[in-house]
Amino acid sequence: GNSVTQMEGPVTLSEEAFLTINCTYTATGYPSLFWYVQYPGEGLQLLLKATKADDKGSNKGFEATYRKETTSFHLEKGSVQVSDSAVYFCALSESHTGANSKLTFGKGITLSVRP
């Protein structure tokens, strides 16, 4: 079956540090890949996505590149801010169509950024 593996957390960084959060996946076929973010006390919201190999998703200074050869979708940001403190989820969808296709989430990783 499909699965998403994220690096173990939590992660604590100082403001302006470089961020990498690793994500690898296992899937049959050609999934779409996503990063969701959950700020304290809120629901998840889509951060960025990539729908095919070598696509790069980007938003709010975050980037992730769909790497089919390494089955990875690592999230990066060059300079984190305190406001980036949140839980980050990597996810994949198993198909582009079909009413019963679904998102599979990784376990999430908590990022804390110190001033």
Added chain:
Amino acid sequence: DTAVSQTPKYLVTQMGNDKSIKCEQNLGHDTMYWYKQDSKKFLKIMFSYNNKELIINETVPNRFSPKSPDKAHLNLHINSLELGDSAVYFCASSQGAQGGTGELFFGEGSRLTVL
């Protein structure tokens, strides 16, 4: 104006009781979901409804019964609550199936504590 709203936000109850959580979305989406997030932030899909029809039921005990009176509402009723039901329950919606764009819109969550 909240896109996906859940009530109540917090629920504390005794083992064996029956409780309901309500969800409404005003985005005009045709698919709604219930997710369970455990204490380690792991997020797992429970149910998905498309135009009031159940399309995903992920091996959830039959003590959990979703009901969708119309495509803007998806309620979750839980009978005979157990300690292990303590979690945050998230409602979400999307236009089309999750595999379509992968973008789900989440509510703020309902934290259920069973004593």
